[in-house]
Amino acid sequence: MNKFVYMFDEGNSEKKELLGGKGANLAEMTRIGLPVPYGFTISTEACNSYYQEGKSISTEIELQVLDALHNLEEKTGKKLGDPINPLLVSVRSGAVFSMPGMMDTVLNLGMNDETVEGMARLTTNPRFAYDSYRRFIQMFSNVVLNIDSFYFEQFLEEVREEKGYSSDPEMTAENWQEVIKGYKEIVKKHTKSIFPENPKDQLFLSIKAVFDSWNNQRAIVYRRLHKIPDHLGTAVNIQSMVFGNMGNDSGTGVAFTRNPSTGESKLYGEYLINAQGEDVVAGIRTPNPIATLRNEMPEVYQQFVETCHLLEKHYQDMQDIEFTVERGKLFILQTRTGKRTAQAAIRIAVELVEEQIIGKKEAILRVDPDQLNQLLHRRIDDSYERKPLTKGLPASPGAATGKVVFDADEAEALAKDGERIILVRPETTPDDIHGIVAAQATITSRGGMTSHAAVVARGMGKACICGCESLDIDLKLKQFKVGDIIVNQGDIVTIDGSTGEIMFGEVPMIEPQLSDEFQLLLAWADGERKLGVRANADNPEDAKKALEFGAGGIGLCRTEHMFMDAARIPIVQEMILAETYEEREAALNKLLPMQQEDFEGIFEAMQGNPVTIRLLDPPLHEFLPDKEELLVEVTKLQMTESNFKELKDKEQLLRKVRQLHEFNPMLGHRGCRLGMIHPEIYVMQAKAIFYAIANVKEKGIDVKPEIMIPLVGHVNELKEMRQLVINAGLQVMEETGQEDDYLIGTMIEVPRAALTADQIAGEADFFSFGTNDLTQTTFGYSRDDAEGKFLQAYIQNKVLPENPFASLDQEGVGKLIETGIKLGRQTKPGLKMGVCGEHGGEKSSIQFCHDAGLDYVSCSPYRVPLARLAAAQAAIKSEQKQDVNKFQAQM
Numbered sequence: 027m028n029k030f031v032y033m034f035d036e037g038n039s040e041k042k043e044l045l046g047g048k049g050a051n052l053a054e055m056t057r058i059g060l061p062v063p064y065g066f067t068i069s070t071e072a073c074n075s076y077y078q079e080g081k082s083i084s085t086e087i088e089l090q091v092l093d094a095l096h097n098l099e100e101k102t103g104k105k106l107g108d109p110i111n112p113l114l115v116s117v118r119s120g121a122v123f124s125m126p127g128m129m130d131t132v133l134n135l136g137m138n139d140e141t142v143e144g145m146a147r148l149t150t151n152p153r154f155a156y157d158s159y160r161r162f163i164q165m166f167s168n169v170v171l172n173i174d175s176f177y178f179e180q181f182l183e184e185v186r187e188e189k190g191y192s193s194d195p196e197m198t199a200e201n202w203q204e205v206i207k208g209y210k211e212i213v214k215k216h217t218k219s220i221f222p223e224n225p226k227d228q229l230f231l232s233i234k235a236v237f238d239s240w241n242n243q244r245a246i247v248y249r250r251l252h253k254i255p256d257h258l259g260t261a262v263n264i265q266s267m268v269f270g271n272m273g274n275d276s277g278t279g280v281a282f283t284r285n286p287s288t289g290e291s292k293l294y295g296e297y298l299i300n301a302q303g304e305d306v307v308a309g310i311r312t313p314n315p316i317a318t319l320r321n322e323m324p325e326v327y328q329q330f331v332e333t334c335h336l337l338e339k340h341y342q343d344m345q346d347i348e349f350t351v352e353r354g355k356l357f358i359l360q361t362r363t364g365k366r367t368a369q370a371a372i373r374i375a376v377e378l379v380e381e382q383i384i385g386k387k388e389a390i391l392r393v394d395p396d397q398l399n400q401l402l403h404r405r406i407d408d409s410y411e412r413k414p415l416t417k418g419l420p421a422s423p424g425a426a427t428g429k430v431v432f433d434a435d436e437a438e439a440l441a442k443d444g445e446r447i448i449l450v451r452p453e454t455t456p457d458d459i460h461g462i463v464a465a466q467a468t469i470t471s472r473g474g475m476t477s478h479a480a481v482v483a484r485g486m487g488k489a490c491i492c493g494c495e496s497l498d499i500d501l502k503l504k505q506f507k508v509g510d511i512i513v514n515q516g517d518i519v520t521i522d523g524s525t526g527e528i529m530f531g532e533v534p535m536i537e538p539q540l541s542d543e544f545q546l547l548l549a550w551a552d553g554e555r556k557l558g559v560r561a562n563a564d565n566p567e568d569a570k571k572a573l574e575f576g577a578g579g580i581g582l583c584r585t586e587h588m589f590m591d592a593a594r595i596p597i598v599q600e601m602i603l604a605e606t607y608e609e610r611e612a613a614l615n616k617l618l619p620m621q622q623e624d625f626e627g628i629f630e631a632m633q634g635n636p637v638t639i640r641l642l643d644p645p646l647h648e649f650l651p652d653k654e655e656l657l658v659e660v661t662k663l664q665m666t667e668s669n670f671k672e673l674k675d676k677e678q679l680l681r682k683v684r685q686l687h688e689f690n691p692m693l694g695h696r697g698c699r700l701g702m703i704h705p706e707i708y709v710m711q712a713k714a715i716f717y718a719i720a721n722v723k724e725k726g727i728d729v730k731p732e733i734m735i736p737l738v739g740h741v742n743e744l745k746e747m748r749q750l751v752i753n754a755g756l757q758v759m760e761e762t763g764q765e766d767d768y769l770i771g772t773m774i775e776v777p778r779a780a781l782t783a784d785q786i787a788g789e790a791d792f793f794s795f796g797t798n799d800l801t802q803t804t805f806g807y808s809r810d811d812a813e814g815k816f817l818q819a820y821i822q823n824k825v826l827p828e829n830p831f832a833s834l835d836q837e838g839v840g841k842l843i844e845t846g847i848k849l850g851r852q853t854k855p856g857l858k859m860g861v862c863g864e865h866g867g868e869k870s871s872i873q874f875c876h877d878a879g880l881d882y883v884s885c886s887p888y889r890v891p892l893a894r895l896a897a898a899q900a901a902i903k904s905e906q907k908q909d910v911n912k913f914q915a916q917m
Contacts, residue, residue, distance in 0.1 A: 030072040031090040033097055034065055039341075044069050046261030048120030051361050058340060060333060060358050064101050065115065065265030066094035068233060070122065073259030076237045083230060091233070092226075094264070102266050107225040111148065112141035114158075114267040117232040119239060121260045124362055125248050129239040129260055130169040132232040133302065134162035134267060138223040146199075154272055156202035157194075161302065163209045163221060166228065170235040173216045181208045195300070229264070236262045250821075253828070268357045270350045271302050275323075278302055278350045281316050281330075283338040286346075286366040287408075289373030289543075293317070293334060295347075326356050337361050342384050343392070344374050367408065368397035369539055376543040386550045387902050393547065395869045395896040399423045399524060401544065402575075402888050403487065406522055407534040414527040415519075416508045418469065418494025419813055421480035423524040423888070426467035426489045427532045430517050432504050434461025441465065448519055450506060452499050454479040455652065459590040462488070467521050469528065471497040471506075473810050482587070484864075487571065487888045489523030493814045548576060548891055551898035557875060558882030559893045560636070562862060564588060566627030569637075572887035576894055579636035579730070580628065581794065581884020582862035585711055586644050588624045589617070598649045603682050607706070614710040621711060625718035634728030638794060638862070638884075640773060641711050641747075643736040645696040647686040656680045692799070692808055697737025698747050705750055712754035720762040732769040734794055739778045741785040748789050773862070775799035780846035787853035794884075795843050797863030797871075801830050804839050831864070834871035844878055860884055869896040876900035 037045050037053030045053060049067035056062045072087050099105045104113035114136040119129035137145070137159045146155035164178040182194075185205055191197060197205075213221045222228055239245060240260045249256060270278030279297025284290060296313035299322065320327040330349060333356070337345045346364035350357045366374065375389040384392075403424030406412070428446035431437045434454075437447045441464035449465035451458060453472040459482065462468050467489035468479045483490030498507040504515035513519065513530070520529045560581030561572030565588070569580060589598045594617065601613035628637055660680055663673040688694035701708040712733065719729050735747045748770050759766060771792035774780055776799070783793070802809055807817075809831050820826045834840060843861075850857050860882040865871035867885030872893060875883050877900070885893050 027086065028071070029090070030069050030075070030087045031094045032067050032069065033094060034062065034067070037067065043122050043258070044071065044261075046070055046120030046122055046263075047124055047362055048118065048360055049261045049263050052263060052265070054340075055337070055358055055361060058336075060336075061356055063266045063268050063357050063359065065098060065263060066091075067120070068262040068264070070259040070261050073237050073240060073261065074257070076234070077259075081234070081238070083234065088230070091230075091264075095229070098264070098266060104266070106136050106229070107138070107141060109140040109144045112136055112144045114141075114145075115229070116263075116265050116267055117229070117236060118263045118265070119236045119260045120263050121240070121254075122258045123252070123254050124365070125245060125252075125254070129242070129245055130236055132162075132165055132169050132235070134158045135166070135228050135232055136225040137162045138225065141225070149272055151272060152199035153197075153202065154269070156199050156206060157197070157271065158269065158302075160202050160205050160209060163206060163213070166232065167209070167213050167221070169239075170231050171213065171217055173213065177212050177216070178209055181205070181212060233262050233264075236260065265359070268350045268352045268359075269302065270298070270352065271300050272353055274300055275354045276300055276350075276352050277319075277323075279313070279316065279319070279348075281334065281347050281349070282344060282364045283334045283347070284344045284364075284370070284374055286344070286364050286370055289366065289370035289377070291377060293331065297349075323351065323354070326351050326354065329356050333358060339383065342378070342388075344370075368393070368399075368401050369541065371397060372401075372541065372547055373543045376546055387554065389547065390551050390554060390895065390898050391902060393895060395892040395899070398892045398895065399888075401540060402538055402891065403489070403524075404535050404537055405524070406520070407536050410533050412527060412529060412533075414529050415511060415513075416494060416496045416528050417526045418471075418491040418497075418528070419480075420522075420524055420526040421492040422483040422488060422490035424467070424487065424489035425520065425522045425524070425535055427518060427520040427535070428466040430506075430513055430515055430519055431461075431465070432499070432501050432515055434458040434464075437461035438464040448521065450497070450499065451479070452501075454482070455648070459595075460592045462486070467491075467523065469494060469497070469521060471495055471499050472814065482590070483523075484886045484888075486568070487886075489521055491521055491523060491526050491528065493810075494526070494528065495814060544891075548894055551895045552576070553898075554901050555894065555897035556901050557872065557880065557897040558860070559890055559897060560638075560860065560862075560882050560884040561887045561890050562866075562884055563628070563887055565624060566631045568887050569628045569631035572890055573631065573633070573635070575887055575890040577635075577887065577890045578882070579638075580632060581638050581860055581866070581882060582734075583628060583637060583639045584643065585621065585640060586642055586648075588621055589649060594620055595649065601707075602646045602649060602686070603679070610704075610706060614706060618710050618714050618717075621714035622718045622721075625715055626722055629718060629722040629729045629731070630725070630727055634730060636730040636732055638732040638734050638771075638792075639715060640734045640736050641698075641708050642700060643697050645686070645688050645691050645694055646700070647683060647688060647691070650683050650686065651679065653680070653683050653687060656683060690808075692802055698735050698743045699737065701735070701747050701750070702743060708747065708750055709754050712751045713758055716755050716758035716766060717762070719766050719768070720758065720764045723764060723766075729766075731766075732771060732792060734771050734773055734792075736773045736796070737775060737799070738772040738786060739776045741782065741789055744772050744786055744789045769858075771858075774843075774846050776803045777842055780842040781849075783846040783849035784853045787850040787857055790850075790854075790857070792858040792860075793846060793850055795846065795859070795861045795863065795880075797834060797839065797843075797861055797865045798831065800842065800863070801835060801839050804835070804842060805830060833868055834865040834874055836874050840874055840878070843880075847878055847880070867893050869899070872896040873900040873903065876904060 034053050034056040038057055039050050039054040042050040045067045104111050106113045114134050117132040117135055142155050142159040146152040167173040168175045210221050270276045277297050277299040278301050281295025285294040293316055295316040298313050344364045345361045348360040371393045375392040378384045379389045406425045428448040430450050431447045432450055437449045438460045441447050447465045448467050449461045450469045453470050462482050468483055469491045470479045471494050473492045480490055480492050506513050518532055520533045558578050560579045561577040562582040563569045563572050563580050564584050597613055597616045601610055604610035660676045722729050733751050738744045751770055769791035771790045773794050773796040775796035859880050861875050862884040866883035867889030883893055
């Protein structure tokens, strides 16, 4: 027979998956001798059985529950439903991973018209007894019978007003009896049946309700947000009740062993005298700070402080503790690892090391790398109650407030006057770069996480929301609509780039905080990690920021971003629109010193660290005006028959845009294919790099350039482009009289490159896996289209476990990377390899990169600290796994 039910003294903290977090902790606290009200836990396996049986509790489980109930009755000397000495219990959920407030709880179970009288006699406190009974009816009716609490609250309010009371404590026992009668009428009205009086029926109905709450909407959403598997199920904890509302020598509260906001090593929490647990949470009464309990109940306070120290030392982490005092006696109802802010997580981890409670490796594992985004960007104050207008894709983290502006030129002009601006566009193009630079943040209604706006904003560390399709933007009227709400130019909005939420008006913010503990933790992480961490940076400012955050070099410098400056776009367009080789060469000669200046700034900023420079990657049409907008302009000019020269220029531009139009830009004339057909573009870029090397070296600064050829799919492409770069280098070295050391490699971003990596490695000094495009080409998804149209539905319906553009698809894309690594190193054993897609800043992808044997990851400058921590965690976890495997092999 399977065992589904465990008394508290049968479990321990090791049985978390079976007993849930709450059940395992109750068992552990019972085991170490703390004053825990006795009870039993119905396991997560019982929950899964319940769903397998078609949402029915099997006879086997029912019998085990009744047996455990009998044990509980013997232990407490009370009996469920006994009118003389009634046992009352709580029925609480308890998932493997903490899901606070997501599932359901029933308190005071076992009360009925007979047991309430028994409670009144036993406690000599009829008011307490009837108060407990009305609480039970309301909670049970809401959780089990699905009656909205509003009806009960409304009725209670009416009774209070009728009696002339302002708060519940003024209610007498007789008043509560009147409320109970009214509550039962509400139940009868909504369910067409009377309130269940049999305590065993109450018990099994409540167990079913808790099992059902595993799949309520808020629990499903919470699991999706926190990546908690759906198959785990919840345990149910049945625990004998203790009461904090038995008089002024009783009370209830919640406390943390350290401050969960700051991490300060000081007891933090609150309590209420003569109250039950839900009173603290519900906000009906204002609780007192935990420190004042020292004056109210000095002995209880001292015992509680000692218990907190014991629990923290035992669990080796900050604890979130629920407690009740019943007639001067302390009971611990629950302990769990406390939720905390990023700032607190870092301080607590470091101080626990200093207090010799945990070691450095454990401290590194204690901090979630994703939380570090909170520290590196402004964020919305956690205490602010959000009321979002709408939501788009969270394209770049951070929060910002400003006036809505719909034009890049206006954004730049207003920003110069000191205004804070949020640039709102249907989508952005290179023409909008100055507006993005000037704005606090950018919102687009189209485009995905790799759209122009997203990539540029992330590189700058600015908040950005993309693909917010619910925005109906009218550029002519300078406004956008969300349903019936209209937001005009000049109206103030706030955005959260970490969640994708847009809010009306200004909301309170918290500035980034980089504490000494933060720097110390990252220093410990650097001592553990094996993976190098580089940054994606396209200008000297980003390079400096990357170095400040601890990057060991630049893993991706996207040279096309250097063309996006407002002063350079006309020259780039001149180069693209050139009708002859000579015209194109003239434009390229203007661009060369500009690119050279950028490369010099980046080399100087990186102070001898390696810099990987990718030659031009996107198709040329991306630097030209939008085809549809041009067509409208030409049509208008044709209709007015004015300004003949302007019309001819626009018509010529439209012809060129149509000529360069790509049916599928992702798979079209871009990357090395562009270099093969227009080699003069890559020659200009290579020369700019080599001239920059020469100038920086003359200043006594070391330079380690790595020139990367994008989108190679066949070894012959790399062979030809490699020779082109070498020839350009030789030409510049002959001019400058300098000998330069440099590497030439490629970006592996199409499946064929990974599958023929042994051939490509013969022409490459390094590989860099461009996982963004490799994901697109492997899945056959256009990221912008996928994220805006079907990808979220895929994730919600579990077609895909998660967004493959956010977290690396290890089963598909990962296999191509592993194949590329294996084949590449067969040809060149020491071949340097890294990842430069956005996955280089995501923790589970970084674990994969470590396990796969890559040399480094590269990510946005603002994600470098995250990557440093995640790389250390990957090394520690791999080491722990090896230790376990060795131990098992020896057994």
